[in-house]
Amino acid sequence: MIAVTPTIALDEDEIEMTALRASGPGGQNVNKVASAVQLRFDALGSPSLPGPVKARLPAVAGSRMTKEGVIVITAQVHRTQERNREDAIARLVDLIRRAAYRPPPRRPTKPTLASKRRRLDSKTKHARTKTLRGKPATE
Template identity: 45%
Template sequence: MALENELGIPDEAIDLRFIRSGGPGGQNVNKVATAAQLRCDLKLWPALPERVRVRLRTLAGRRLTSDDVIVLSAQRFRTQEHNKRDALERLGEMIAQARIEPRIRKATKPTRASKERRLEGKQKRSDVKKGRKVSHDW
């Protein structure tokens, strides 16, 4: 499997099975196992940095089993080859996303000028609303 090697995943960490696809498709769907189920076992991938592993678990969400295995199902296409490629590409995108280091937010306080601008805007709005009031001099 060439694409796994491009991603840097060891072959033993990837398990690819073909299952019957659901949905419309008539006789082809009932007879041929075209949907791809890709399982990536994170325990069998020791070279994966821990920080990437943690983000990958978060990104996987429901697709992560309690055994630390990411399960992706691909059944958009009518052929095994297309679905296999689709599952591998989706896993690659997930890994690429996990490798991106998130920016750490630095807490800042609003400047004095920005506070003044905000209060000025509120006062202008208040004046506009006051101008709409109907005064009755009975």
């Protein structure tokens, strides 16, 4: 079990890891060793995640989530497969933690009378400045 929050824990069987060759420079070693890791997690089909977290997850995950609701994370920063595996899991946990945070509801407010007056005064002043910049009226 991977602890995400005090109330959310992921089962390791829900996470699918695949080793693949990392892109970029690395000399001869990059052509021989599959050190990069691709993590796949079916977020929308997971029984470990509560409904509100599943609802917020597509917005947080962005392009890392497929249309089917599978989160795909590729980790290839480190030289060893084990460190890339840990990095991918840490990134998934961080993603789910951000989706688990429920933002406080917005309370609609009305502008104060003083702020309305300030806005109208600045509009009047700006209009006066614009008229003074124009050509003088000929009589």
